[in-house]
Amino acid sequence: MTFRPRVTGIFLSTLVLALAGCVTMRPHPISPAESLSSFESRTLDNSGLRAFLEKNLGRRIDPWPPRAWNFDMLTLTAFYYHPDIDVARAQWESTRAGEVSAGVRPTPDISLNSARRRDAQDLSPWTLTYVLTQPIETAGKRGIRITQAKEASESSRWNLAATAWRVRSRLRKTLLDLQKVSQAEEILGRERQIREEIERQIETQGGGMSQLTVSQARIALNETLLSFHDAAGKRRSLEVELAGAIGVPPAALDAVVPDFSEFDSPPEMSDSFLRAARLSALLNRADILAALSDYAAAESALKLEIAKQYPDVQIGPGYEWDQGNRKWLLGISLPVSMSIRQKGEIAGSVARRRESAARFTAIQAGILGEIDRASAAYRASLEKLQAARDLWDKQKTHQQILKERLHAGESGRFTLLNAQLVVTSSEFLYAEAFAEMQNALGVLEDAVQRPLDHASLIPEVPEKNPRPDELGE
Numbered sequence: 001m002t003f004r005p006r007v008t009g010i011f012l013s014t015l016v017l018a019l020a021g022c023v024t025m026r027p028h029p030i031s032p033a034e035s036l037s038s039f040e041s042r043t044l045d046n047s048g049l050r051a052f053l054e055k056n057l058g059r060r061i062d063p064w065p066p067r068a069w070n071f072d073m074l075t076l077t078a079f080y081y082h083p084d085i086d087v088a089r090a091q092w093e094s095t096r097a098g099e100v101s102a103g104v105r106p107t108p109d110i111s112l113n114s115a116r117r118r119d120a121q122d123l124s125p126w127t128l129t130y131v132l133t134q135p136i137e138t139a140g141k142r143g144i145r146i147t148q149a150k151e152a153s154e155s156s157r158w159n160l161a162a163t164a165w166r167v168r169s170r171l172r173k174t175l176l177d178l179q180k181v182s183q184a185e186e187i188l189g190r191e192r193q194i195r196e197e198i199e200r201q202i203e204t205q206g207g208g209m210s211q212l213t214v215s216q217a218r219i220a221l222n223e224t225l226l227s228f229h230d231a232a233g234k235r236r237s238l239e240v241e242l243a244g245a246i247g248v249p250p251a252a253l254d255a256v257v258p259d260f261s262e263f264d265s266p267p268e269m270s271d272s273f274l275r276a277a278r279l280s281a282l283l284n285r286a287d288i289l290a291a292l293s294d295y296a297a298a299e300s301a302l303k304l305e306i307a308k309q310y311p312d313v314q315i316g317p318g319y320e321w322d323q324g325n326r327k328w329l330l331g332i333s334l335p336v337s338m339s340i341r342q343k344g345e346i347a348g349s350v351a352r353r354r355e356s357a358a359r360f361t362a363i364q365a366g367i368l369g370e371i372d373r374a375s376a377a378y379r380a381s382l383e384k385l386q387a388a389r390d391l392w393d394k395q396k397t398h399q400q401i402l403k404e405r406l407h408a409g410e411s412g413r414f415t416l417l418n419a420q421l422v423v424t425s426s427e428f429l430y431a432e433a434f435a436e437m438q439n440a441l442g443v444l445e446d447a448v449q450r451p452l453d454h455a456s457l458i459p460e461v462p463e464k465n466p467r468p469d470e471l472g473e
Helices: 004-021 032-040 047-057 071-081 085-103 141-208 211-246 273-286 287-306 339-405 413-448
Strands: 109-116 125-135 313-323 327-333
Touching: 047 071, 047 211, 071 085, 071 141, 085 141, 085 211, 125 327, 141 211, 141 287, 141 413, 273 287, 273 413, 287 339, 339 413
Parallel strands: none
Antiparallel strands: 109 125, 125 313, 313 327
């Protein structure tokens, strides 16, 4: 009887079974030069971005690309391009892969052993043992692992939502800073014109003005010129910062005019509205929901450790060819003292669950304090804004009275020019108060993680990458 073909056949069959489920790797190297080129080619006029904006805005954008881009459009553009969202999305996808691993059933092990006796005479010199060992999980361990993996994946999904909100918040602050410095540049430009006219009036009157008055006027003009150029430089720097907040190169914004009209009407905060926003934050903030998912995952981990007290069974049917004799085998194995070894793991899981509960309580308490402080600051900023508005209106009224007196010959040109300077100064204070109010509103929105202006869009971050071609997927 020839034994070698039989051994070879069994060996090949075992090898085929072992390799049947293997996955091959597809290389995907990263080229810094290609990555840079891909980033620099980003624009705000491509068809993919247009389709993404129209889908989320629920309307057609015509003409395309638009000249003016409001906050909602720029927010969606940041969701389309920003690398932080790509990172958070990739992290979520990695966590979701854990759900697949958790659901895999234990696979059998195949062992093949052979031996050859040299002193064999009439019998075959070969002994072959072929054993298939199948683990059988007990106490619902697989189901608990799947639940734990889903809860961990849910926590990572909320991290994606939190990242999207941070991108929106950063973009909003950059836009507000750009609006503030643009207004300052405009106001300083008008103040410059007024001070230049004052200097011309002084030169016209010649010796009618004291040297001190002449020097003060020139110093004030020089200071205004420096402030004007400083504001222009800050504006250009913020335009670059705005491109970074969106995730595009600065050249992509060359033809873009930011539309600040969404910031013109700050919402009034009634007590009932703030109570509703506070409750919404405690129920729906991304970090709250992520902490709840973390706690649920910790509880599932504890269940799994408790279930591990009950040993898994290993059944090992096999076949032995012993020098010409055929033998069928059946083995059952159980680990010993599982419950004793698991006591330490269970105690650790109990402690980690307690830690997750304490972390959730701390996050919730921190949010309450954050909302209360932000609400108080926003209300104070509204009062300051109203006072600045009243002062500006008062100075404009006084300027109008002086203008009428000048036409009637009752006051001089210098008096009116000085009144105009007071108006521009009051306008500057109002712009500062307006920016302070909008920043306070942004802090309050960050505390509740939702737009508080009813006209603002509540965008959803795309859970799938909207630019697969760019990333080579």
